[in-house]
Amino acid sequence: MADARAPQDAAATPPAGFHVGGLVPFTTTDYPGKLAAVVFAQGCPWRCGYCHNPHLLPPRGTDEVAWSDVLAWLDGRRGLLDAVVFSGGEPTAQSGLADAMRAVRAKGFAVGLHTGGIYPRRLAEVVGLVDWVGLDVKAPIAAYVQVTGVASSGLAAFASLDLLQRAGVPLEIRTTVHPVLTPPADLRALARELAECGVRSWVLQTFRPIGCANDELNASAPAGARLDEALLAELAAVVPEIALR
Ligand code: SF4
Secondary structure, eight states: OOOOOOOTTOOSSOOTTOOEEEEEEEESSSSTTSOEEEEEESOOSOOOTTOSOGGGOSSSOSSOBOHHHHHHHHHTTBTTBSEEEEESSOGGGOTTHHHHHHHHHHTTOEEEEEEOOOOHHHHHHHGGGOSEEEEEOOSOGGGHHHHHSOTTHHHHHHHHHHHHHHHTOOEEEEEEEOTTTSOHHHHHHHHHHHHHTTOOEEEEEEOOOSSOOOHHHHHTSOTTOOOOHHHHHHHHTTSSEEEEO
């Protein structure tokens, strides 16, 4: 997920329905092959140690952008942007997500979604409204709690993976790699679980200590560290297409 920044003219009081914690007006990296804006949903129930947007975790933020202002701004971006990506925070935590996506589609933009798969039932509501999903799969199911701090979080994420695969939505599976939170043994186990789910393409994102509020985790993952080549070869023997980011 990209860093969230609120535009200078953000309204102070967002309407009920969809709470926006920030907006990136232009990105080429958050939706493959498309020029996009990123809307950052305010709020997330998980507490991943490596989260780099901790200000988006509370259900209400101090720098929210009114959804009506985002929609009005999008009117001026027709022909300049291809897509709007809902990121977070966790977009599926908000009951207004489907309406927000419909409003974006009505303006002619494709819809992307970055999600941890936290709420499979909410995901089922919006799966027909999304053109592409980036799904964070954080760990093998049994080890999810050590990343998110939430028991049973892995069951939700894998239920979401199954739902998205059945729906046939273009999907990117990605995992943040941190030497403490996702050690090699867990990556090997996750590769096996993904392969059992039919996943053949996997993006591994090296943790970067940017925005993360956990000093110990930052210190244990030096900037510039690279994934071990031998481990990568092992993982690629299980999930054939691995991309590094
Ligand atoms: S699911 Fe995403 S937004 Fe929520 S705590 Fe984890 S990294 Fe942060």
